[in-house]
Amino acid sequence: MPIFSATLGSFTSISSSFLSQSHLSPFVKTPCQWQHHYHTAKVLVSASGNTQIDQNPDSGLLQRPTPPDPLDDARQARRSSDWKAAKTYQDSKVIYNGRVEGFNSGGLLVRFYSVMGFLPFPQLSPVHASKEPEKSIQEIAQGLIGSIMSVKVILADEDNKKLIFSEKEAAWSKYSKQVNVGDIFEVRVGYVEDYGAFVHLRFPDGLYHLTGLIHVSEVSWDLIQDVRDILKVGDEVRAKVVGIDWGKSRINLSIRQLEEDPLLETLDKVIPQDGSADPDSMSGGDSGSIEPLPGLETILEELLQEDGIYDVRISRQGFEKRVVSQDLQLWLSNAPPTNQRFTLLARAGRQVQEIHLTTSLDQEGIRRALQRVLERVP
Structure with a gap:
């Protein structure tokens, strides 16, 4: 059985001794050995090494397989590596x-x-x-x-x-270690979404290496309907780092926390009385002449049920030019107490009411009392 065949030109003269050899001898091209005739023949090599020539031009030809290119194998091995x-x-x-x-x-x-x-x-x-x-x-x-x-x-x-x-x-791997909660950065607005603005943080080398988010709630103390009304692409502002999510490579920043909350002190701080305010922006009186904000009256009644709280009354109210929140919010003023009297501030929409709280409790005790009351009030 032949193991492969190759196509050659047939020869008019070839020695019989060559055909009887058990091993192929090298071809030596000399004029006496053959003359070329260009019709198809097939040389068959048996497993034992014997050879014969198939003169049938119609017989099928088996081609020697192309050996693999070692360079291709090397390239493939390198790519896999x-x-x-x-x-x-x-x-x-x-x-x-x-x-x-x-x-x-x-x-x-x-x-x-x-x-x-x-x-x-x-x-x-x-x-x-x-x-x-x-x-x-x-x-x-x-x-x-x-x-x-x-x-x-x-x-x-x-x-x-x-x-x-x-x-x-x-x-992030290189520069996030230079960022800490509480740090203040100069930032440039990169793009704005409905839920906030993505800003690029400027580092001491003057370049912007990281990106953070200023959520819509952290843009301003004002109630904002559309962030694009406040921030536009390319704007440069200052922002404070308020959170870092190391697992998700995220930085949260705030603009409003660089501004003092207008309700951290007294009503005079909320609506400054510098002569420029509207005459009707402030009104005084006692708790009987001022109608409490919706939901506030129940809270005041519950506060009187707390031990150590002796009197709760609305002293005055004011109206802001801006809407900070539509929901009722309560704040304990940082103003120092006078004769065991602390100040609470309540606001909803543009309206702000100042509440005087007479108590033997300290600020932390009042906070706990407020928390208990708010848990009871639906």
């Missing part, structure tokens, strides 16, 4: 410095050894857009080609050939 390395980078969260090779409509192409990865534009650090705010994202991407970028591998999927990078995550 690089995918494993990428998965290790993903699991260990180690920063990788990759070269930007190009970009498309969705992001940058970043090389990871022999594998090409992808960095979506939303995963770019804010430092680029902050440096050149007048440029489009495509113009910024064009300028990044050839640069070395610090990134983190956030997805390495060899089966689906997906390798995704994030520069934001790398920046």
